[in-house]
Amino acid sequence: MSGSPAILRASRHEGASIIRTTCPYCGVGCGVLAAPDGKGGVTVTGDPDHPANRGRLCVKGAALGETLATDGRLLAPRINGAEAGWDAALYLIAQRFARTIAMHGPDSVALYVSGQLLTEDYYVANKLMKGFIGSANIDTNSRLCMASSVAGHRRAFGTDTVPGQYEDLELADLVVLVGSNLAWCHPVLHQRLLAAKAARGTKIVVIDPRRTATCEGADLHLALAPGADAHLFNLLLCHLFDRGRSCTDFLPRLTGTDVAVAAARTSRAEDTGLSPADLDGFLALWAGTEKVVTVYSQGINQSDSGTDKVNAILNCHLATGRIGRPGMGPFSVTGQPNAMGGREVGGLANMLACHLDLENPAHRAAVQRFWASPTMAERPGLKAVDMFRAVEDGRIKALWILHTNPAVSMPDADRVARAIASCDFVAVSDAFGSTDTARLAHVLLPATAWGEKDGTVTNSERMMSRQRAFLPAPGQARPDWWQLAQVARRMGFSGFDWTSPAEIFSEYAALSGVAGALGSDFDISGLRGADYEALAPVVWPLAARKGGRFFGDGRFHTPDGRGRMVPVTARLPEATSAEHPFRLNTGRVRDQWHTMTRTGLSSRLSQHLGEPYLEIHPADAARLGLAPAALAEVTSPQGRAILRAMVSDAVAPGHPFAPMHWTGETAPSGRVDALVAAVTDLVSGQPASKSTPVAIRPFSAGWYGFAVSSHDLAPACDYWAKAPVVGGVQVELAGACAPDDWADWASRLFGTAPTAAVSDPGRGTHRFAFAQDGQLKGAVFVARDPVLVARGHVASMLGKAESGALAGRPGADQPDPGPTVCACLNVGLNSILRAIAEGHALSVQSLGEALGAGTNCGSCRPELAALIHRHSHREAAE
Incomplete structure (x- = not known):
């Protein structure tokens, strides 16, 4: 095994119980130490003994303890929006799946799963679908990334x-x-x-x-x-x-x-x-x-x-x-924490467990014998894009979605959302019942989240690690593997009577031994019967002679044992059209994850880049008449989005970039995957998410706004983007037409009359404060152009004295730190620029010594280096 054999489930440290587990974000698979305080809070630090990260964490991992609140969690099953018991919900799923299969065949049902699942969850889903239902219509959001x-x-x-x-x-x-x-x-x-x-x-x-x-x-x-x-x-x-x-x-x-x-x-x-x-x-x-x-x-x-x-x-x-x-x-x-684990168990529609070949009769027969299953899928199922097309046209009539949000994350997302809404029967397992996808379900099942889940994950280098529970499951939340097994049993299938993830892992390891005997590279049968609770991080293959690497000896897993050079006739993307002259690239930002159901709970993770944006080259922006910080309307044949313009020469002319994290809950007009065409690679079925032809024009905003509130707001305007702050939320706002009465508009937004107001109708500026017992509960600032206020300062005044709130800026003795650059230590852009201008920070190291920026997780160090390079006349040196 790789790593120290002393890595155990818990140890004592400074009087607290320390749980060794694994970060739930990207495929690096960092080890973390979780120290619950017994009151629902948890301190999270990097595990210095985990081989993947050796104690390092990025800012998302370091903020994990800030994302564990159960507010907004789905705490009980729901049927058609009404709370129900587990028996009723599980029976309904089993009944609808069984009836659909009986009437239309096994290919009329499907599972769409996630790289957020643990390996044991993935294994159960794959076994149920391919070995007992008899269809390979199980695919995963990992199809979108690897x-x-x-x-x-x-x-x-x-x-x-x-x-x-x-x-x-x-x-x-x-x-x-x-x-x-x-x-x-x-x-x-x-x-x-x-x-x-x-x-x-x-x-x-x-x-x-x-x-x-x-x-x-x-x-x-x-x-x-x-x-x-x-x-x-x-x-x-x-x-x-x-x-x-x-x-x-x-x-x-x-x-x-x-x-x-x-x-x-x-x-x-x-x-x-x-x-x-x-x-x-x-x-x-x-x-x-x-x-x-x-x-x-x-x-x-x-x-x-x-x-x-x-x-x-x-x-x-x-x-x-x-x-x-x-x-x-x-x-x-890989982009997801367990994309590799999903690949290992055959979680993709064209694969079989343990790296066996779904289209190989001998492999299928061996797995069927091992599972003692009544049937076995004989051909690949529908890959993600084709799966939702089949939902749309009625070929798939019953769909179960686990731990993912395809109504936001799939390409052509609006079409996917309509398809899900039209499906005869949809079940969704999730920790939250308010996602864009969960709102479309007939049955909602409350799932456990990170901190409550127990199992294994595999990172990008084939290292298997334990993800251990350290918090009780809230309400009636249950693990995904348990939900799947319970439905399988209610459908009359045997072989799903596990009582713990350890039992599932043992079965999975045993099956890998069968696969190994058939020549598969994936064989972890040596871990069968291992102390699951104390399992240390381990890289497969387990044979020490491999040294954790493959193919250096010139032996491959092809029929003749030789590697294959593949002829590649390269081509460039097709030309754009006059109607859609730009090619949109999409991706991620530093401090957010997928559709933000977890990272979106942390206020500090939302301070770096807090709203959806379009990064566009200066020449393109000038030609379009698109000013920095104005709003851009982006359209494609698939959909429409409104995004904040970030004018930057970091992108090439004609090739803007937009991040994909925002949803109907956080920025309804910023759902970027609604723009993306559902064009796929002919071999892999993976969508082309970085080359959609789009048109761009300035959004004709009649007004812009910025609001902070100690309670959630439900804006009704053309554009809004919401982010958490300490003690409440902040919201960017804009609309095409100004209301007749701004005070009335502000009162409806906050549900109460303002306690202070400053207006200049000639300049089109309006500011309203809302206080209770002298403490600020909210404020909104309106202008004809993008609102210029110190957003961090205004948000920090929530719960404090109302006096001075409408100034929108700190006093002369309180310099505005500006937008956050270092989220770990809350160091703002203005503070950094001042340090550079004063000559105190001409390297990332000296900037860290002066302000602390970049000295914790290091995620912001490239941005700090870029700022020093741009704003200093002297060479920046690490």
Whole structure:
């Protein structure tokens, strides 16, 4: 096993019980120490003994203790909106599924699950659907983030296997980051990489059309033409063979070399959009560095040719034999905490448990015998986009959605929401009953959340870790595996009588032994019967001789044992149209996660980037007449969104960027996936979420507003975006038409008359305060242009004396810190700029010494470096 055998479920530390568990966010799989205070509160710190993070946490992980409140939780089952008992809800799901199957066949029902599930949950769902219902109509939101990597691995290696380990980032001499904003999306891995750069001079190359935070720590940023990744790696493959850099010892272990190189020669240097000097420099650097790791993520996967892009990268590593050895190899980093666990149990519609092949009769028969199941799915089921199309046209008549929010996160999200709403029967298991998807369900089941869940997860390097419960489940919430098993039993199926996740894990480990006997790479049968409570982080394969890596010995999981070079004929995205001349790129921000059901509960996580925005190039903004901080109306053939304009040369002209986190609960007009076309990769079925043609124009706002309130607000206007603050909420507002009576409008917004008001109708400014017993309960500021007030200061006045609230700014003796940059220590932009201007902070280190910024989790360090670079005339040095 990897890691210390002393990693136990609990230990004593300073008089508190410390629970060792795993962070529920990205695929890094960081270990955390949770110390409950016995009153519902929890202190969360990084686990110094966990091999993935060695005590580090990003700001999201560090704020986990702030996201555990049960306010707003779904606490009891509901049927058609009315509270019901578990028996009634489970019986109804079982009855509707059984009746639908009897009338229309097993393919008329489906499960849509999530990388937020634990492995044991995933295993039960896969067993129920494929082995007992007899359909492979089970897919996962992981289809949206790593399916192309899975498909590329299977084409090249014969199985979905990540070759390397995290430590390869620290052993490499060159790390190439392709389509990966590692600094924001996998911050702990980025900090490990920067530490290696500082310690041993590791060179870092970032390949990305955007200049992201990750570029700040790089030696070279290649602003590749959007979509040209396969062209670049095809040119690299040709360079390797033309310059004699391929590995003559490794090539006999491969097939398809000649056709792969021939296909690569169709790519041209001009297709990359790079200067000859940058292109030649990169090719020479990659070819001339033996220890090279190529990390890739959503910028590669989320494409209509994502699988080919993956194989273009893999081809270069295979051709040079730079794979499966220390400090070298291709590395897919996953976006979800248990995307890998889902892949291992066959949670995707085209896979079988334990890396077995759904379309292999011998594999199906072996699994069916092990499960003693009455039937077995014989062909792949519907992948996510096709699944919801089948819901829309009535082929799928009963749907169960677990721990995900497809009415927001799927491409063409409005269409998906309509499809769910029209489905004959929909069950949703979630911790919250107010999500966009949960509101469409006939049956809602209260699920346990992080802190209450017990099981295992697998991170991006194949490390399995325990996620342990340290809080009681609120109300009637129950684990997902229990819900699935209870429905299975009510449908008359045997083999679902587990009483704990430990029993499920033991069965799963035993099945992996069957898979291993059939030649699968995934065999954890050595863990069967292990002390589940004390299970330490462990990387599979368990055989020590592997060293945690695959394929360095030239042995692959293909029928002939050889790796496959795949011919890739690269192409660029189709041209945009006059109606939709921009190509929208979507992604994540640093401090939020998915649709914010968890991170959205933390006030400090909402202070960095608190509303949906459109990052657009200055030339595009000028041509459109779109001013900074104004609102942009973005339309596509699929939908419409209103987003705050962020004018920045970090994006290329014609290629704006927008984050995907906001929902109907937080910003109804900011649901970005409503814009995204449901175009998919033909091999993997993964949606192309980074290249949707859109039109942009200024939103004709007649007024803008900003409000803070100690109670929730329900605005009724064209645009609003809500975020938590300490003691309440803050809301950005805007509308096309101004009301006739602003005081009446403010009274309706807050449900009471204002206690103070300042208006200047000539300038179009109006300010209203709402107080009780002299303490501020709310305030709203209105102007014709984006409201200029010190938002953090105004929010901080909630619950304090009303006097001075409508000034909107602190007094002269209280400098405004400005928008938050370092969320850990609440250091604002204005404070940082003052320190730079005064000459006190000309490096990230000195800025940390002066203000503390960047000294905790380090997630903001790239942004600090960029600020120093832009606002200082002296070179910034780490």
